[in-house]
Amino acid sequence: GNSVTQMEGPVTLSEEAFLTINCTYTATGYPSLFWYVQYPGEGLQLLLKATKADDKGSNKGFEATYRKETTSFHLEKGSVQVSDSAVYFCALGNTGFQKLVFGTGTRLLVSP
Amino acid sequence: EPEVTQTPSHQVTQMGQEVILRCVPISNHLYFYWYRQILGQKVEFLVSFYNNEISEKSEIFDDQFSVERPDGSNFTLKIRSTKLEDSAMYFCASSLNRQGAVSGTEAFFGQGTRLTVV
Numbered sequence: 001g002n003s004v005t006q007m008e009g010p011v012t013l014s015e016e017a018f019l020t021i022n023c024t025y026t027a028t029g030y031p032s033l034f035w036y037v038q039y040p041g042e043g044l045q046l047l048l049k050a051t052k053a054d055d056k057g058s059n060k061g062f063e064a065t066y067r068k069e070t071t072s073f074h075l076e077k078g079s080v081q082v083s084d085s086a087v088y089f090c091a092l093g094n095t096g097f098q099k100l101v102f103g104t105g106t107r108l109l110v111s112p
Numbered sequence: 113e114p115e116v117t118q119t120p121s122h123q124v125t126q127m128g129q130e131v132i133l134r135c136v137p138i139s140n141h142l143y144f145y146w147y148r149q150i151l152g153q154k155v156e157f158l159v160s161f162y163n164n165e166i167s168e169k170s171e172i173f174d175d176q177f178s179v180e181r182p183d184g185s186n187f188t189l190k191i192r193s194t195k196l197e198d199s200a201m202y203f204c205a206s207s208l209n210r211q212g213a214v215s216g217t218e219a220f221f222g223q224g225t226r227l228t229v230v
Contacts, residue, residue: 034218036221040222043118043222044203044205046221100158100219102154102155102156105154
């Protein structure tokens, strides 16, 4: 079945540090891949997405590249801010899917 | 910007009681979903709904759960007899098309309803 594996958190960084949150997946077919973010006290917000191999999703300085050969979709940001502190969820869905399959989430804590 | 709205934001209920969680999806969306997140755990799919019927459900979505679109704007999740283990954040989501369609349509999530069963 489909599954998503994320690195364990929390990830603790200082402001302006480089961020990588690893995500790998197992899926049949050609899934779409997503990163959602959950800020404290809020719901899930779509951060970025990629729908086919080698696509790069980007938003708010965050990037992730859909790597079919390594079945990965790692989230990166060159310089994190305190306001980026949140829980980040990697998710996938197959073509024509009805549901998203989420990873366990990775909490990011950024200190000034 | 259109958004998915959920009410209430927090509900406390006694074990065995019925609860109804309410959602107003984005107005032109056609697919509706419920997910839940038990504290500290992953977000889990419960059910999807299209054309006034359930199109897919998970094994979590047993006979204690039901969904309804009572009118043109609301989408509800009912839990008939709540258990302690139903305590979780429940997220409603909607999408214009099937997710993963050629256009890459994604789901938009509401803020969630935190259900606490005591």
